[in-house]
Amino acid sequence: MDYLIIGGDGRFARLARLLARRGAQVGVLGRDAAPGVRAVGEEALGRVKRIVSNWPPRGEVTGEALLAAKGNARLYLCGPGHPGNVGNNIADLWADEALLQRNAALTAEGAVSAAMRASDRALRDLRCLVIGWGRIGRSLTELLVPLCAGVTVASRSEAGRHRAVERGAEAVDTAHIAGALPGRGLVFNTAPGMVLDGDALRRADRDAMIVDLASPPYGVDLAAAWSLGLRAWREPGLPGRYCPESAALALLEAIDRHDEGED
Numbered sequence: 001m002d003y004l005i006i007g008g009d010g011r012f013a014r015l016a017r018l019l020a021r022r023g024a025q026v027g028v029l030g031r032d033a034a035p036g037v038r039a040v041g042e043e044a045l046g047r048v049k050r051i052v053s054n055w056p057p058r059g060e061v062t063g064e065a066l067l068a069a070k071g072n073a074r075l076y077l078c079g080p081g082h083p084g085n086v087g088n089n090i091a092d093l094w095a096d097e098a099l100l101q102r103n104a105a106l107t108a109e110g111a112v113s114a115a116m117r118a119s120d121r122a123l124r125d126l127r128c129l130v131i132g133w134g135r136i137g138r139s140l141t142e143l144l145v146p147l148c149a150g151v152t153v154a155s156r157s158e159a160g161r162h163r164a165v166e167r168g169a170e171a172v173d174t175a176h177i178a179g180a181l182p183g184r185g186l187v188f189n190t191a192p193g194m195v196l197d198g199d200a201l202r203r204a205d206r207d208a209m210i211v212d213l214a215s216p217p218y219g220v221d222l223a224a225a226w227s228l229g230l231r232a233w234r235e236p237g238l239p240g241r242y243c244p245e246s247a248a249l250a251l252l253e254a255i256d257r258h259d260e261g262e263d
Contacts, residue, residue, distance in 0.1 A: 001025045004044050005037075006053035008078070009240030013037075014248035015052065030061060037156055050254070052187060054149040055079035055092075076255055078217070082160030091258045099254040103239050103247065104135035107213065108143050110242030111136075114235050115186055115211055124148040131174065133189035136213055140188050141169050152180055154195075178203045185209065189219040198224035201232075211235055 005016045008028040008229055016037040020026045027040035027048070042061060045051070051070055055077040056063045066075070075090045116123065126149055130140045133155035141197065144151045145168040153164035154174045161171035172180045174191070178200040181187070185208055189196060192214040203226050210232035212220040218234065225232035240246035 001027055001040075001044060001048040002050060002194060003027070004029055004040065004048040004051045004073075006030050006066070007058050008052075008054050009237055010052075010053070010244035011240040011247035011251060014244045015251050017250055018252050026220070030057075038072070040053070042069070045073070046071050048073050050076065051075045052078065052251070053078045055081055065073075067151055076258070078251065093251065093254045093258070096257060098257070099250055100135055101139075102250040104139040105143075106239040106250070107136050108139035108244055110238035111140065111188060111211055111213055111235055112143060113242060114238075115188075115209055118209060118231065119186070122187065123186075126150070126185040128152070128155060129180055129184040130164075130189045131168070131177065131188065131195055132214075132221065133157060133164060134190055136190040137188075138163070138167075140190070141167050143170055149186075154180055160216070181208070187211065189214055191219045192217065193219055194221065196220045196230075198228075200229055201225050201230060204228075204230055205231070213238070240253045 002024040003026045005012050005028045013089055016026045020036050023239055026037050027044050028037055029040055029044060031067050046061050055067055077090065077092050080094055128149045128151045130137050130151060131154045133153060141153055141164055143153055151169040153169045154172045155161050155164065155171060156174045156175045164171040174195060177195055177211050181203040182205060185205065187210040188206060189212045196219060198221055201226060206229060208230060210220055210225060210230060212218055212234045220232055222232050
């Protein structure tokens, strides 16, 4: 078998199909078989050339079991962590900057799509606040500004605020975020730390929509938001939910880049 795909969201099923279309022999473990791809058991770990898995893997196989059973297979890890030494025929795809940038762009597009489905106003009629100037914050700003949304970026970094202004947004220090909330109809948080607590949220407009895109421990106190009658929610795993085919293609391109670098 050429590839074993372990668990994951919709993008992993699409990745299995993309590989099969190339003529590779592909099996999936820990999820329903994708069309044209067969489901296999753990015994396949010892007889496959390449394995693609979340890290840490979720479901039937633990990280320890995967590392112990993979044999000579090349292991491609998809996740913000890895098992320490990423040698020994192990590739950390989350070290591929092009993949991370692509995922950020897909996440931003999915977040805007989710917000607009929940809204009865056009983007051009909304003033938006983007919290954080990491990859997703930059992607959101670069998407929203050309769509005529009035965008303000909150960043702790002075350099980040300058970059936001260069892209056509206004900018404030995150320390002053409470004062930036009034008049903002749409708020995207990308900072993985509590930036919108109950005190700050009291300054938000009652009809504002607040979308938390941060990873745990998250950045929006949802219970406080709901107690104030605000529409606030989290949108985790957006590339795999919003555009699994595009997210799978980004993964496949990262695998190809890694393999070309190894040749």
